[in-house]
Amino acid sequence: MVEETDLVVSDGRIGGEASGAVRVDCSGCLIIPGLCCAHHHLYSALARGMPGPARVPRDFLEILQQVWWPLDQALTLEDIGLSAMCGAVEAARCGTTTIVDHHASYSAIEGSLDAVAAGLERAGLRAALCFEVSDRHGPATATAALEENLRFNRSKSSPMLRAMMGAHASFTISPETMSSLTGEARDAGLPLHIHASEDELDERDSIARYKMRTLQRLRAEGAVEEGDLIAHGVHLDETDLVTLRASGAWAAHNPRSNLNNAVGYAPAAGFGERACLGTDGIDGDLFAETRSCYLQARAAGVPDAGGFALARLEASSSLAGALFSEPALGTLAPGAPADLVVLEYHSPTPVDSSSLAGHLLFGLTSAHVRDVMVQGRFVVKDRVHQLVDEQELASRCRAATPSLWERMAVARGAGPTPPGGL
Ligand SMILES: [Zn+2]
Numbered sequence: 001m002v003e004e005t006d007l008v009v010s011d012g013r014i015g016g017e018a019s020g021a022v023r024v025d026c027s028g029c030l031i032i033p034g035l036c037c038a039h040h041h042l043y044s045a046l047a048r049g050m051p052g053p054a055r056v057p058r059d060f061l062e063i064l065q066q067v068w069w070p071l072d073q074a075l076t077l078e079d080i081g082l083s084a085m086c087g088a089v090e091a092a093r094c095g096t097t098t099i100v101d102h103h104a105s106y107s108a109i110e111g112s113l114d115a116v117a118a119g120l121e122r123a124g125l126r127a128a129l130c131f132e133v134s135d136r137h138g139p140a141t142a143t144a145a146l147e148e149n150l151r152f153n154r155s156k157s158s159p160m161l162r163a164m165m166g167a168h169a170s171f172t173i174s175p176e177t178m179s180s181l182t183g184e185a186r187d188a189g190l191p192l193h194i195h196a197s198e199d200e201l202d203e204r205d206s207i208a209r210y211k212m213r214t215l216q217r218l219r220a221e222g223a224v225e226e227g228d229l230i231a232h233g234v235h236l237d238e239t240d241l242v243t244l245r246a247s248g249a250w251a252a253h254n255p256r257s258n259l260n261n262a263v264g265y266a267p268a269a270g271f272g273e274r275a276c277l278g279t280d281g282i283d284g285d286l287f288a289e290t291r292s293c294y295l296q297a298r299a300a301g302v303p304d305a306g307g308f309a310l311a312r313l314e315a316s317s318s319l320a321g322a323l324f325s326e327p328a329l330g331t332l333a334p335g336a337p338a339d340l341v342v343l344e345y346h347s348p349t350p351v352d353s354s355s356l357a358g359h360l361l362f363g364l365t366s367a368h369v370r371d372v373m374v375q376g377r378f379v380v381k382d383r384v385h386q387l388v389d390e391q392e393l394a395s396r397c398r399a400a401t402p403s404l405w406e407r408m409a410v411a412r413g414a415g416p417t418p419p420g421g422l
Helices: 042-047 060-074 077-093 112-123 139-155 175-188 200-210 214-220 238-247 255-260 286-299 305-323 356-362 390-413
Strands: 029-033 035-040 096-101 126-129 161-163 165-169 192-196 229-232 250-253 275-277 340-344 369-374 377-381
Touching: 035 077, 035 229, 035 250, 035 275, 035 286, 035 305, 042 060, 042 077, 042 112, 042 390, 060 390, 077 096, 077 112, 077 369, 077 377, 077 390, 096 112, 096 305, 112 126, 112 139, 112 161, 126 305, 139 161, 139 165, 139 175, 165 175, 175 192, 192 214, 200 214, 214 238, 250 305, 255 286, 275 286, 275 305, 286 305, 286 356, 305 356
Parallel strands: 035 096, 096 126, 126 161, 165 192, 192 229, 229 250, 250 275
Antiparallel strands: 029 340, 340 369, 369 377
């Protein structure tokens, strides 16, 4: 629905008394709720432009072994904080106000989620954080990663932060670790956040080792329950989709990442109402992700591909609402948290309720974001981040990057192999 109105914000929420309020002129602009990225990897922010491996990765496992696992091994706590702040500031400039992050840094585990949290707090965003538990470096580090999730959950103090239990993917998690992490997650009341069936290798591994498909293995271990979040689901079959829809779990569709990793097109139209949108670390731009979701759904013959893509964006906000126990998050309803985006959009055609979908799919981009407010506080105003000096941050990131990339090249030579020996 599009309407011309004044919007009052007080005490961090929409609504309240307008008298005495500071006025912000938004005439001619569109105001939409803040967006949520349902699956991100902020630790990848300093990977942009890095030198590739000597040989082009031949498949998804080689992409992990030669790019992302060496990067996560090379990160220091300082890199993690910078990377998170950089990724979060860029996301804020795109109108993203909540980030559901999936972190890994296997040479700096303890305290790493505090470093991510500090970066996000500086950027002024909401976030749900976790560390991806994996046995790819052996059981001791898997235990340390699990502990980091629990430690962060106990120690986080900001109302803008939530904790989840992170897990990498079925093919790098042993039965013992899977059982511990689901047990600990349930005891602590933490939803699980795990990659599932991103590449066919996850299915091959699960069938070879457990005689069942990935989603069934995860279910058998107590994962993919109500409120859990799986990412990708590219190779889920019809039976898996029925299981997923009945589970009450959320599923993050990451269309641009799936294209980039050439893992296939996810059957996201079968994920159900809880299918949301993630960027998988590419950036924090949900306008771009929604458009890719639409275009790929269109090419795949999904009926009403536009409505499908926009519903995924809305579901991402519902995920944020569920994580923060704020059902009205992602709406402009009176009483909803004031997470807002002001879009400066001089449309050549009328913008009204009947045409809004067309503008979202074909006109609006993150370049139209003028102001961003989170819980009633401007974090971006007139296209300038209000809490972080972006030039200074970029300069600090550029100074940290060469040594990070050097350590990454060393780690690449001694990369881990998954426990299944794939
Ligand atoms: Zn991911």
